[in-house]
Amino acid sequence: MDDSDQHPWTRRGPSKDYPRGESSTAYDAFRVYMRLGKDRSLNSVCEEIGKTITLIKRWCKAYEWVSRAAAYDSYLLTAEVDGEATELSRVRNKHLDVADKLLDHLSSNMALWEAGQDPSVRWTQAFAAAAKVQQMALTLREKESAADQELIDRVMSMLEKQAEG
Helix, strand or coil, X not given: CCHHHCCCCXXXXXXXXXXXXXXXXXXXXXXXXXXXXXXXXXXXXXXXXXXXXXXXXXXXXXXXHXXXXXXXXXXXXXXXXXXXXXXXXHHHHHHHHHHHHHHHHHHHHHCCCCCCCCCCHHHHHXXXXXXXXXXXXXXXXXXXXXHHHHHHHHHHHHHHHHHHC
């Protein structure tokens, strides 16, 4: 199977430079590296698997650990953000549905009131609550964008630290 058919963090198959591909030992070391997340370092991999730093550096360079781990981090972040966006959308739609039903109910009952009659405090509170729910649901997008930006900033910071060290 060609590497282009796989995720970058899967085991590397044969290539021009490495005809036998990534060994299971080298791949296991990469998986340790990949799972270390923000605490990722070659020294930590050495300590965990008991291999020399020279060997770990060779594998890191040969099998492009830094870029593969960055791709994995990006994939996880995207999955996390997509999941949050889906949940926010679900909650937003539910809130808008409740607000719409309440406002429709209030509107239809207003026709029953006699001219000059004030609605009860309970109806006024219900209308205010429905309007607030609508406003919160409709402005949820701005809050989601700020959360997305915070996650992006966190990943970019991790990648910059990896490039330095």
